[in-house]
Amino acid sequence: MSVTAPLGxxxxxxxxxxxxxxxxxxxxxxxxxxxxAAAGVFTANRVKAAPVLWSQQxxxxxxxxxxxxxxxxxxxxxxxxxxxDTHATAEKVAEVIEDSAGEIAVCSTGLIGERLPMDxxxxxxxxxxxxxxxxxxxxxxxxIRTTDTxxxxxxxxxxxxxxxxxxxxxxxxxxxxxxxxxxxxxDADLTAExxxxxxxxxxxxTFERLDTDGCMSTNDTVLLMSSGxxxxxxxxxxxxxxxxxxxxxxxxxxLVDAEGASKAIAIEVVGAASEDDAVKVGRSVARSNLLKxxxxxxxxxxxxxxxxxxxxxxxxxxxxxxVAINGIWICRAGAVGDDRDKVDMxxxxxxxxxxxxxxxxxxxxxxxxxxxxxxxxxxAYSS
Amino acid sequence: MSVTAPLGxxxxxxxxxxxxxxxxxxxxxxxxxxxxAAAGVFTANRVKAAPVLWSQQxxxxxxxxxxxxxxxxxxxxxxxxxxxDTHATAEKVAEVIEDSAGEIAVCSTGLIGERLPMDxxxxxxxxxxxxxxxxxxxxxxxxIRTTDTxxxxxxxxxxxxxxxxxxxxxxxxxxxxxxxxxxxxxDADLTAExxxxxxxxxxxxTFERLDTDGCMSTNDTVLLMSSGxxxxxxxxxxxxxxxxxxxxxxxxxxLVDAEGASKAIAIEVVGAASEDDAVKVGRSVARSNLLKxxxxxxxxxxxxxxxxxxxxxxxxxxxxxxVAINGIWICRAGAVGDDRDKVDMxxxxxxxxxxxxxxxxxxxxxxxxxxxxxxxxxxAYSS
Numbered sequence: 001m002s003v004t005a006p007l008g009x010x011x012x013x014x015x016x017x018x019x020x021x022x023x024x025x026x027x028x029x030x031x032x033x034x035x036x037a038a039a040g041v042f043t044a045n046r047v048k049a050a051p052v053l054w055s056q057q058x059x060x061x062x063x064x065x066x067x068x069x070x071x072x073x074x075x076x077x078x079x080x081x082x083x084x085d086t087h088a089t090a091e092k093v094a095e096v097i098e099d100s101a102g103e104i105a106v107c108s109t110g111l112i113g114e115r116l117p118m119d120x121x122x123x124x125x126x127x128x129x130x131x132x133x134x135x136x137x138x139x140x141x142x143x144i145r146t147t148d149t150x151x152x153x154x155x156x157x158x159x160x161x162x163x164x165x166x167x168x169x170x171x172x173x174x175x176x177x178x179x180x181x182x183x184x185x186x187d188a189d190l191t192a193e194x195x196x197x198x199x200x201x202x203x204x205x206t207f208e209r210l211d212t213d214g215c216m217s218t219n220d221t222v223l224l225m226s227s228g229x230x231x232x233x234x235x236x237x238x239x240x241x242x243x244x245x246x247x248x249x250x251x252x253x254x255l256v257d258a259e260g261a262s263k264a265i266a267i268e269v270v271g272a273a274s275e276d277d278a279v280k281v282g283r284s285v286a287r288s289n290l291l292k293x294x295x296x297x298x299x300x301x302x303x304x305x306x307x308x309x310x311x312x313x314x315x316x317x318x319x320x321x322x323v324a325i326n327g328i329w330i331c332r333a334g335a336v337g338d339d340r341d342k343v344d345m346x347x348x349x350x351x352x353x354x355x356x357x358x359x360x361x362x363x364x365x366x367x368x369x370x371x372x373x374x375x376x377x378x379x380a381y382s383s
Numbered sequence: 384m385s386v387t388a389p390l391g392x393x394x395x396x397x398x399x400x401x402x403x404x405x406x407x408x409x410x411x412x413x414x415x416x417x418x419x420a421a422a423g424v425f426t427a428n429r430v431k432a433a434p435v436l437w438s439q440q441x442x443x444x445x446x447x448x449x450x451x452x453x454x455x456x457x458x459x460x461x462x463x464x465x466x467x468d469t470h471a472t473a474e475k476v477a478e479v480i481e482d483s484a485g486e487i488a489v490c491s492t493g494l495i496g497e498r499l500p501m502d503x504x505x506x507x508x509x510x511x512x513x514x515x516x517x518x519x520x521x522x523x524x525x526x527i528r529t530t531d532t533x534x535x536x537x538x539x540x541x542x543x544x545x546x547x548x549x550x551x552x553x554x555x556x557x558x559x560x561x562x563x564x565x566x567x568x569x570d571a572d573l574t575a576e577x578x579x580x581x582x583x584x585x586x587x588x589t590f591e592r593l594d595t596d597g598c599m600s601t602n603d604t605v606l607l608m609s610s611g612x613x614x615x616x617x618x619x620x621x622x623x624x625x626x627x628x629x630x631x632x633x634x635x636x637x638l639v640d641a642e643g644a645s646k647a648i649a650i651e652v653v654g655a656a657s658e659d660d661a662v663k664v665g666r667s668v669a670r671s672n673l674l675k676x677x678x679x680x681x682x683x684x685x686x687x688x689x690x691x692x693x694x695x696x697x698x699x700x701x702x703x704x705x706v707a708i709n710g711i712w713i714c715r716a717g718a719v720g721d722d723r724d725k726v727d728m729x730x731x732x733x734x735x736x737x738x739x740x741x742x743x744x745x746x747x748x749x750x751x752x753x754x755x756x757x758x759x760x761x762x763a764y765s766s
Binding site: 045076079081111114215288293303308310311312318334372 | 718755
């Protein structure tokens with residue numbers, strides 16, 4: 001199902017020879033309309049890959065006919081030549097589907113600092129176009145995998161319409177800066193402005209709360225495309241909920257596929273003076289290498305949680321902080337609480353609850369533990 | 384030599400029984416004057432250990448007669464009772480050296496969230512006071528070790544005066560949030576205001592540019608004490624240089640003792656629009672887990688350097704960034720530069736030079752690689 005669950009979309013995923021080994025590495029998703037409104041959110045990294053620069057420019061028009069995605073190379077830090085490669089890829093798609101390159105987005109993922117093998121990629125576009133079909137969603141999701149062990153797909157049904165999606169990214173634990181790419185489609189009928197507002201809110205609650213090692217990719221891209229083929233103009237609140245559910249489902253799939261990780265950690269911040277404060281504290285805890293090592297060792301080390309909270313400017317008093325791990329409040333009022341031996345650290349899922357005692361707001365940030373496998377995988381990659 | 388290299392100081396380091404195993408765990412440094420001006424810099428973590436809260440309060444007076452330091456327990460997140468323990472420790476020192484507790488600083492290092500064994504610590508203060516001597520600097524430096532494999536000491540001679548120091552901290556790779564404690568002494572004659580200004584500038588250039596895993600301790604403390612026993616009022620610029628040299632020497636010792644690390648990485652940022660920008664970029668690169676894994680694998684992965692630079696708000700244009708690793712400019716103008724095979728990654732010392740092409744300012748931040756040993760040590764600690 002994936003991106004072809006909604007009406008009006010065809011997709012394909014093929015092996016163009018970009019990756020050594022012959023596995024799928026090129027995906028194409030085409031919107032047959034009647035609508036082609038679209039929106040995108042991109043990495044906040046100031047060092048942006050050529051396809052990000054290109055797609056940002058395309059999305060200014062608020063319309064997308066198609067998106068072409070490749071694994072096997074990020075096309076980042078490749079200079080003006082790399083940008084020309086992206087441009088040529090969009091032009092090639094335009095040629096074979098007889099449309100305008102100005103409404104074709106490009107996404108790439110893989111190693112930074114290497115040019116793409118255009119002699120393989122451009123012919124691959126023709127092959128992909130020839131294979132476009134209403135059943136192509138799974139092949140497309142397969143073709144964007146890098147170190148992902150499984151394809152990530154999702155779909156939800158709204159009142160008379162569908163929302164579908166695919167994503168790649170093996171947590172941040174995958175090498176190559178763990179680019180996260182996602183394409184979400186719908187046959188509901190919306191304007192570019194509506195899609196943009198919904199996508200920003202949905203990703204802020206989902207993908208942006210996944211923080212496995214604090215490293216930010218040069219290539220992260222999430223696209224939302226509307227074909228309008230259902231003829232339904234949805235209730236916006238319901239539509240936002242469906243898109244958020246698809247994003248949350250995909251984000252969860254990224255988290256559990258994080259290679260090298262043995263724990264999925266939810267940092268649930270409660271009692272915050274604002275949602276911003278809650279996210280800030282959650283992110284700080286999620287980025288503590290020392291805490292992530294402790295969780296790996298099944299050690300409910302609440303001192304490392306407090307130390308991470310203390311590095312933020314969120315509203316709190318140190319002597320009013322409470323911390324629970326897997327439901328046991330082992331830190332109360334900034335000091336020792338319940339018996340730490342009561343905490344069962346064995347399950348793969350670990351929930352750390354931080355109560356700031358400063359207000360009614362909450363947020364949850366998701367991360368993984370830090371393991372020797374993470375080090376191994378990320379030290380043995382491009383050498 | 385250490386803290387007793389300058390005239391006017393006596394020190395001792397003894398085994399009080401705070402640590403299991405009988406090694407030294409309590410140090411005392413006493414300033415016999417005639418001056419007792421002093422200054423301190425403390426962790427910016429808002430969750431501060433009891434001894435930090437106490438010593439900050441003491442230092443407001445700008446005078447220190449003595450400092451008592453213990454390993455074997457951080458006395459952090461221990462509530463009002465923990466603060467009373469610190470207070471009682473200062474009172475005990477005051478009693479045995481017949482002075483005021485209001486001029487006695489306290490430092491602690493070890494596990495967070497556990498009360499100190501006061502029944503061992505307080506009698507230990509008496510033993511330490513009885514052993515105070517002009518030769519006690521080395522024993523004191525030994526007594527503040529936690530996972531440090533060696534004592535860290537330094538001293539420099541100025542025009543008619545000395546600056547001496549000791550420190551503990553095994554990089555951030557040591558468990559327990561890698562508290563960094565340091566006491567620096569001088570027999571030059573300075574006011575508290577002069578010491579404060581010098582210490583802030585010296586630590587900003589040295590200890591604060593050591594960033595091995597981005598985690599900030601609840602207990603970090605650096606104290607500077609002046610006895611005035613040499614009778615020399617030093618040239619301030621020269622004095623600042625000597626203090627900076629002692630701090631840099633100690634910081635380097637912390638870096639090379641970083642357990643679990645196999646590389647010492649200097650991130651040298653040049654061409655920055657301001658020193659702040661240079662530090663910000665250096666710190667961001669130093670905190671990239673992916674880069675630190677790559678260096679561990681002897682992979683000159685400049686893409687991960689650029690990705691880390693791109694997360695900052697420093698002044699730069701992505702297509703004007705240059706990166707050298709060990710002197711080879713493998714990234715030029717934001718894209719591939721010289722042949723990466725020319726980079727010799729075998730030495731323990733690795734220098735990463737980032738040229739922002741945005742101005743004349745520079746700064747160097749020091750870090751270590753990320754290794755499976757780091758994970759092992761920090762996951763197996765308090766469990």
